Amino acid sequence: MKYCTINCTVKNIEDAKSLSKHLVNMKLIACSNIIPQITSVYNWQNKVEEESEVLLIMKTKTSLYKKTEEEIKKLHKYENPEIICLPVIDGSRYYLDWIDEQTI
Secondary structure, three states, X not given: OOEEEEXXXXXXXXXXXXXXXXXXXXXXXOXXXXXXXXXXXXXXXXXXXXXXXXXXXXXXXXXXXXXXXHHHHHHOOOOOOOOEEEEEOOOOHHHXXXXXXXXX
């Protein structure tokens, strides 16, 4: 697969905007959708937690995933951030071409 989306959660909208802008400026992602106010339930250090978070859905090329992951880890405030890469099986040719134009 040539393209992928990367899901990542952050604590708040400011962190989401900052991370998204950084990755777009570096041309590692073409864009990021920011979905505010999701509720995450998870087990952390033997305790079930429930937190309000913000979800990022970032569009990029699969070849840029590792570099993008490294940048996210450098800037992310969580000890173990969610960084999940999902393949794009198909899509609008115009949109996929735009991803190519916007990324390195």
